[in-house]
Amino acid sequence: MSVQKVRSEIPEALEYPFDKLTQTTPNDLFYVRDHFPRPVVDIDQWFLSFDGTVSNSLKLSYQDILALPAHSVTATLECAGNNRTFLHPPVPGVQWDLGGVSNAKWTGVALADVIERAGLRPETLEIVFEGDDAGPVNHFGQEEIVKFARSLPVEKVMNRSVLLAYAMNGEILSEAHGFPLRLIVPGWYAVASVKWLNRITAIDHVFQGHFQTADYSYVNRTGPEPVRVPITEMLVKALIAHPQSNAVVPKGKLCEISGAAWSGAAKISSVEISTNGGATWLEASLDPGAEVGVWTMWRFSWLVPSEPCECVLMARATDENGNVQPPAHNPDHETYMINFCFPIPVSVE
Ligand SMILES: Nc1nc2c(c(=O)[nH]1)N[C@H]1C(S)=C(S)[C@@H](COP(=O)(O)O)O[C@H]1N2
Numbered sequence: 001m002s003v004q005k006v007r008s009e010i011p012e013a014l015e016y017p018f019d020k021l022t023q024t025t026p027n028d029l030f031y032v033r034d035h036f037p038r039p040v041v042d043i044d045q046w047f048l049s050f051d052g053t054v055s056n057s058l059k060l061s062y063q064d065i066l067a068l069p070a071h072s073v074t075a076t077l078e079c080a081g082n083n084r085t086f087l088h089p090p091v092p093g094v095q096w097d098l099g100g101v102s103n104a105k106w107t108g109v110a111l112a113d114v115i116e117r118a119g120l121r122p123e124t125l126e127i128v129f130e131g132d133d134a135g136p137v138n139h140f141g142q143e144e145i146v147k148f149a150r151s152l153p154v155e156k157v158m159n160r161s162v163l164l165a166y167a168m169n170g171e172i173l174s175e176a177h178g179f180p181l182r183l184i185v186p187g188w189y190a191v192a193s194v195k196w197l198n199r200i201t202a203i204d205h206v207f208q209g210h211f212q213t214a215d216y217s218y219v220n221r222t223g224p225e226p227v228r229v230p231i232t233e234m235l236v237k238a239l240i241a242h243p244q245s246n247a248v249v250p251k252g253k254l255c256e257i258s259g260a261a262w263s264g265a266a267k268i269s270s271v272e273i274s275t276n277g278g279a280t281w282l283e284a285s286l287d288p289g290a291e292v293g294v295w296t297m298w299r300f301s302w303l304v305p306s307e308p309c310e311c312v313l314m315a316r317a318t319d320e321n322g323n324v325q326p327p328a329h330n331p332d333h334e335t336y337m338i339n340f341c342f343p344i345p346v347s348v349e
């Protein structure tokens with residue numbers, strides 16, 4: 001029996017029990033999010049194809065991939081819908097509480113190395129990554145059968161931290177996490193990290209696949225006109241692992257408030273804690289060695305009031321680019337990219 005919380009059975013959505021927070025998430029606790037029934041892969045028949053606007057089309061077997069130089073990257077994967085239970089009124093989608101996020105060390109081949117072998121022709125604009133899974137979706141009001149696919153712009157694919165990963169925390173990738181091969185895009189919401197990857201296509205236009213247009217997209221207003229764009233970089237966020245919501249905290253004692261914080265844009269520079277619902281804030285201490293796109297653990301010693309009361313705890317992270325968690329959800333982000341300062345009520349007794 002799994003100790004993950006089951007949010008959906010088929011397709012599977014399993015939540016990491018965030019109160020068990022450790023720097024590296026053990027593989028059997030790592031959250032799972034599938035959109036379609038899981039594909040069954042016969043590794044002897046399996047290959048990765050790479051074609052489209054390339055000079056040399058490639059067809060690589062599992063052995064071919066394992067024979068390429070190996071690289072490891074630590075990356076926090078977060079579902080763009082993580083923390084949806086904090087939205088009021090409730091919205092549709094997997095009801096993630098705290099644990100639609102986990103952190104692992106991924107090992108595989110640098111995507112850039114494979115791209116170099118294929119040779120992108122100059123007209124290439126994006127690279128499309130397709131999984132082996134497919135199923136029905138409602139695509140702008142039309143019922144369609146689609147494969148799970150996402151694209152990356154050509155600027156992103158030469159970043160050597162983007163991996164075609166076959167191992168997770170030193171173990172062969174499990175079926176749940178994309179065996180035999182998955183994309184890992186550090187710093188981006190995990191929808192970009194296509195599992196059961198078996199097809200890569202270079203294209204000379206902007207990909208309009210379901211999972212970055214009708215779904216997993218948001219309204220961006222930074223330009224002259226509002227535009228619907230794919231969800232990409234993880235927003236800055238701190239989550240409280242301890243104490244848990246509605247915990248009873250002994251009065252007049254020290255209580256350690258702890259959790260993790262991350263941002264896809266830059267390293268975490270500070271985490272602040274409020275024990276009065278956001279009225280005042282004090283600095284938490286961060287573990288050393290923060291990296292972009294990797295969660296950093298933090299802790300704060302709270303001197304609990306000596307009289308019984310109800311307190312609302314909040315954490316607020318800031319990254320080195322000056323991004324700070326906002327006080328409220330941005331409605332343009334709809335049911336995704338939920339990173340406001342979540343209230344964690346506790347009772348002092
Ligand atoms: N092929 C495929 N890749 C996929 C998905 C999927 O359903 N099919 N789900 C995506 C989403 S939305 C998330 S959050 C992550 C989850 O990765 P995990 O199950 O390894 O935690 O995988 C991404 N890659």
Ligand SMILES: [Mo]
Pocket residue numbers: 033078079080081190191
């Ligand atoms: Mo997701």
